[in-house]
Amino acid sequence: MWSSDGWDVRTRLGVLIPHGDVGPESELQAMAPDGVCIHATRVPFGGMAAGGTMDPTIPLAPVHAFVEPPAIDDATALLAAAPISAIGIGFTSSSYVGGPDGERKVVDRLTERAGIPVVAPCAAAVAGFGALGIDRIALFNPPWFDAELDRLGAEYFRSQGLQVVAHASCDLPSNQRSINPSELFSWIVHHTPADANAVFIGGNGFRAVGVIAALEEDLRVPVVTANSALLWGLLQAARSAARPTRYGRLFGVR
Template sequence: MTGATDLKTGGRKAPAFVYDGDGYRARIGLIFMASSVVMENEMWAMAPEGVSVHTNRIKLPKVTVEGIQAMMDAPELEQSARLLASAPLDVLCFGGTSASFLHGTAYDKALIEKMKDWAPGIPVNTASTASLAGLQAVGAGPVVLATPYVDEVHARAIRFLEENGHKVLASDNLRISEDQALAEVPLEKIFDMICEMDTPEAEAVFISCTNFRSAGVIDALEKELGKPVVSAVQSSFWHALRLAGIEDDCPGYGQLFKQPLPEPRA
């Protein structure tokens, strides 16, 4: 009834609140590198209303095999997972691609099992696990690969993809070893890099590294190349949404978001 008293507001007109980023649909926990800046903002950019991201950080000395290994061996990794698990999360994501594929598929799976122990009862994923699920979801076989890594880490990315059924037909890497420098590569350079090396036989593009900008270029690349583009950040977020039961499309960030979570490969 017009003019009726609202007992909850003491007769005042009900206030109009604006959305404050509350994760009333899903809260995603993220373990991320202390010197990195890309993954969080890209996840927030892609997030449907009602999905929030909550981060804890670990130190990455250098983006080399030795530096990544030092990060993974440090006690901060377990501490970070356990601290995040004290929050009411729906998913816990390890946001390091090279760190989770560093020693191949078995290493990535072992990391998943450790995270389950550190965060009991919370679904978990890694950037590498999510990337494979994303490529599977878009029906990709052979791919082209873009990374900012030094040669040795880039070679391990190729090995990881190929041991999981994705032959790398063409690839390029920027040979960057400083984490902060990864995030400074402009989208225009990433777009040109991928367009120049694409080959018609590749069924998808994969962009590796969670501190390497990708979200803003995915739609433009898909339109230019006529094939799906999967990135480590985008697939990690998509995978986390699906684990949390969120089936939303995220328009502008790739055809991956139109796909359900596939059944794990045997």
């Protein structure tokens, strides 16, 4: 008799995203299985202007600032006041720049403020690769990640015991709304070396989850993106058994 009204979901998850970005929440909600709902809140990001416009490459100073108090701490506290089970940080860059130790300190600080689990995308990716038995990855980042940020990403994963057999920022238009899934698919297929046993696509604002299944079929290796890793980590943290069915092998492991 009644139409669905969105109230009867089993698991509600939060995500912290740059104020002008819609990518992370769009992809997380697209992947979310039945009974899971995504709730986002904005955090000021100095590298992004109104309408989500950015420079062709993002500067590192505002990346540092994104995870510094008080803005992200206050946003976390407000989001945690809602009836949600876990909160994700939808911003790969801060993990790259801070490294694993810096990322862990941010997660610990925000977890204490929230009183519920907080998940970072790169730590979730490392855990996911461990669950998949992966030790060699090809790392591909958005075109707006400069050579230094790409290098820091490779260093992050190497420091966690993974071999990074290739890494690069994708040679595609440096604009979030100009990313075409077919072009991204082709670029990654042509740049993934044969000795990679998984692919990681960084950047929570990088349109990528729609090509996961096609890439896995073509490359025959697991493909993980920043947002698929974040959702996997959030579902783990929330102790939810719900899993997407079309977004990669990662969701087949616990």
